Amino acid sequence: MSKKRVAVLISGRGSNMEALIEAARDPKFPAEIVLALSNRPDAQGLAKARAAGLAAEIVDHRPFGADREAFERAVQAKLEANRVDLVCLAGFMRVLTPWLVGRWENRMLNIHPALLPSFKGVHTHERALAAGVKIHGATVHFVAPEMDSGPIIAQAAVPVHESDTPEVLGERVLAVEHHIYPLALKLVAEGRVRVADGRCFIDAAPARDAALVAPSV
Numbered sequence: 545m546s547k548k549r550v551a552v553l554i555s556g557r558g559s560n561m562e563a564l565i566e567a568a569r570d571p572k573f574p575a576e577i578v579l580a581l582s583n584r585p586d587a588q589g590l591a592k593a594r595a596a597g598l599a600a601e602i603v604d605h606r607p608f609g610a611d612r613e614a615f616e617r618a619v620q621a622k623l624e625a626n627r628v629d630l631v632c633l634a635g636f637m638r639v640l641t642p643w644l645v646g647r648w649e650n651r652m653l654n655i656h657p658a659l660l661p662s663f664k665g666v667h668t669h670e671r672a673l674a675a676g677v678k679i680h681g682a683t684v685h686f687v688a689p690e691m692d693s694g695p696i697i698a699q700a701a702v703p704v705h706e707s708d709t710p711e712v713l714g715e716r717v718l719a720v721e722h723h724i725y726p727l728a729l730k731l732v733a734e735g736r737v738r739v740a741d742g743r744c745f746i747d748a749a750p751a752r753d754a755a756l757v758a759p760s761v
């Protein structure tokens with residue numbers, strides 16, 4: 545089966561993008577990263593993508609003002625020009641409209657630094673500490689019109705330590721993000737993820753493949 549062509553959409557550092565690029569270097573990986581796309585011309589991840597030999601493009605959202613859909617049409621044009629099969633949002637800081645999300649139903653993935661449906665939105669590590677949770681983590685999910693919702697593909701849990709700062713906890717979560725995003729993309733690209741009733745069902749060994757508990761980090 546031919547490899548799925550993947551675009552990674554970023555706005556900043558791009559460490560999850562790097563994890564996906566690294567995973568896709570394996571000849572057996574079922575997807576290839578064909579495009580890195582940023583809405584911010586100054587995103588650090590752009591240089592990382594270029595250093596990895598990737599096509600790195602910019603669609604700056606600012607000239608489009610409040611017209612989110614016009615921005616998304618420009619993004620969609622890039623995705624089509626690169627014959628993209630799957631889109632991975634990786635720290636892409638734009639709220640998407642149903643126009644774009646609808647075009648990529650069950651083909652657009654996002655990573656969120658919390659165990660959804662807990663802690664949607666921003667500042668997840670601060671909020672997890674304030675809530676006193678003992679377990680925190682990360683989620684890869686298909687993108688639905690409502691922010692940080694959509695069928696969950698994979699999750700990873702990490703312990704919360706009493707001495708944690710948001711930064712320390714965030715680093716522990718980021719380490720597992722870099723594991724589960726490639727894992728989730730692999731499952732999707734292999735065609736092993738079926739969506740029904742808002743849930744993902746994974747062919748063969750779902751517990752082992754889609755859940756990562758990391759007590760040692």
Ligand code: GRF
Pocket residue numbers: 554556557558559560561589634635636655656657718721
């Ligand atoms: C990650 O924590 C991701 O979960 C969130 O934004 C951050 C992006 O980091 N959506 P990076 O750009 O991948 O390094």
